Amino acid sequence: MAGPHFLLWSELCFLCAALICCFASSNARLASIVGAAGSIIGCVLGLLSATSMLSMGTSFTLNLPCTIPLASLHFKVDALSALFLILIDGLSLLFTLYGVSYLYEYRSKRSLGGPWCAFNLLVASMGVVVTSQNGVLFLIGWELMALSSFFLVMFEGDSNKGRDVGITYLIATHLGTLFLLVMFILMAVSSGSFEFDAFRTHQPSRTLLTTLFLCAVIGFGTKAGLMPFHVWLPEAHPAAPSHVSALMSGVMIKTGIYGILRLISLAGMPPLWWGWLLIGMGFVSAVGGVLFALAQHDLKKLLAYHSVENIGIIVLGIGLGVLGLGSGSPPLALTGFLGALLHVINHGIFKGLLFLGAGAIFRATGTRQLDELGGLLKKMPATGYCFLIGALAISGLPPLNGFVSEFLIYIGSFRGGIELAQPSNLFCFIIILGLTLIGGLACACFSKAFGIVFLGEPRQAVSSSHTLPPAMKWPMIILAGLCIAIGVFPVPIVRFLLPCASQIFPVQQPEVPFSAMTSTLNLLTHITATSLILLLLIFFIFRLRRLFLGNRKVTSEVTWDCGYAKPTPRMQYTASSFAQSILQLFQPFLPSHKALSRSLTYFPGSESISFSSHTPDHFQQSFYWPLFHWVDKRFSILRRFQHGKMQVYVLFIAAALIALLIWQLGAVQ
């Protein structure tokens, strides 16, 4: 079987390309060619490896000799890993194509070897994370992933802001890793080995499982951007180059989801409260994410907050699946996990698309501020329509893919609400409540984003010379096509996901009821029919429009302006004014800072009157900052030890050495 070889060669390909890019940093052309070629070949090989596994239906392992203590180079691709591998490599392939032209613009300002090296390492390490079967190997991959993405976030690290963002990311990701370290060590202590298989067959105690689960939720939740561990995400994702933002938002944070799923599959039958906790956190992330997104003025930051929201939706699905497992209802569990996995894929696709779109906008206009953009649909039609499809998909509207995965979670929640016993069914209703709220708010948010950026009059002069190169256009078109394809034909992809979702079931659950899914699949065929009708209707309306307008002269005029003589584009609705009415409703949860200076004269000049609003992150302001300040104050005593006197440093070392020797030798004999 060729699967293991493909996997090995794909990883080697990434690593070689990274190494060469490292040395080719002065030559932008060489770095681009080698970096992109390595990434593309590696992705194709990785895809081949994953598809060969899925087509054979049996998992394969790859064992390499390894001399690192405690670790083993033990990779295994089962259905779940294969799914994530397809997500990682498939999307990375498209982002690489986009990145070639996107990064090449920077060739005169920055060295491109570093970013390409880090990009290849990032893709390679994500592959390691989702296939490793050993705790130490997993952590090595995890750390490599954190570091390579850190260097990509620091792409613009020569500004103060960029550096702060990078440091925040570095601290956050390492705090998360700390919990994972504890988790893997506890697993290894109880089962006697860092191998996952050893833990799978081991029967851990209840308290240990509780600790492991909490560590996993914090550690993996930090990477996934689950509220309240999300604070790094809206800062770090916008700072990276756009194709990397797409990769981080669409793919990298999903490794956190993978980790949680893997733990559930290893831990045996989960208790019900795991599901409750996951649903609670998912609800907070999803609603909080979309609310904060609504308040943003920066396009990429808005998209980053939507990642928090979508991770929330995915975790809601996982929580539902855990509820199903814990209460002994496998069909419910399967529906929940299917919804979550499908949303993992869907979010990767449409979030990738939206970030690529944002990158194209930034490239053409040089700004990401919503209030400086406008009327771009006429200037950049390809980007505009792709962005529109992504926006509709992320809002969960039919006939696009976001709808399908949310629909699956809806179905599961209704079923759970009917089937389950008292406290659990309430959580199912919380999911339904959350999803409806999110759906509405996401629609509002993307009406805002799309409307402000693409419709109306241009607020700023756009250099028209920026035509989008095909390498940037086609990845977006492919992703938009995927959004429609999955949205219209969900049945094949759900069938394809069934073995992956059943992989999450613990070993104690031998039979996974595929037959119970027939009713759900039937429902999904109705979606296909409805979507096709909807698409036909849209097509028909367009034809009708063309029929009526075909032989008439179309001119463009100014909107009726109540007789005002000199309207300017600055008089249009701004992003803040668009979102204001909704934000007002949620004022208690969104502490917006508004600065308004009024002028009392009859003819106010531009200096005397101004308004700005700014919504800082709640958790960062009222939890993390005070916490870190407190830690800083408490531990500033330690600064006394850092005084720069070399002799005293040596004294510390000598004292420690002597104390250790006395302690150790005093004990023996």
Place this chain on the structure above:
Amino acid sequence: MLSWLEALIILLVLTNFALLGSSRLASLIRLVALQGMLLGIITIASQPGAASARIYILALGNIATKCLLFPWLFYRAVKEVNIRREVEPYVGYNLSLLAGVISFGLSLWLGDRLPFPTKAFSDLAVPTVFFMLWVGLLLIISRNKAITQVVGYLVMENGIYLFGISFVEAAPLFVELGVLLDVIVGVFIMGIIIHQIDRQFDTLHVGQLANLKD
């Protein structure tokens, strides 16, 4: 029974005390040179029966570097920066000697407690190793001229070397060579650093390095 090998080791111990008690840089350098010479002789003398060519090379190499090359480099450095003696050390000479006595006691205890797979050529060897390590550290900690610090490192290296020849059958040659290489590099780097500190701060007081902290 006190053989003359043990007498040599005791002489080595005494040089350490002398190092702790002397303030003049020239005598410090002479004392380390003497240590190098003693170690060279001990290398050959510690071998029961006929010593092999390997041992001779080791001994000669040791004497060549530690007794001739390094002292010469030190003299040159001292002459270049024109400093004669250690002024106002962090720990005074009497106190240093007292600390030396205490650490010698500690070394005897440690040497007694520490289990080794093979026995050293003399019961005094392992305590002396520890003692030289402590004296080296003590010199680094308590003195403030960069040259004295380098001498401290060299004393520590001498201790490690003594440890190596105590178990010369067990320790492969390349480990010894590695240690030697380490110290040569160390001395050269220190030489450069001494020169640079002197140029930068107009003094060899390592306390000035505290200005570099953030």
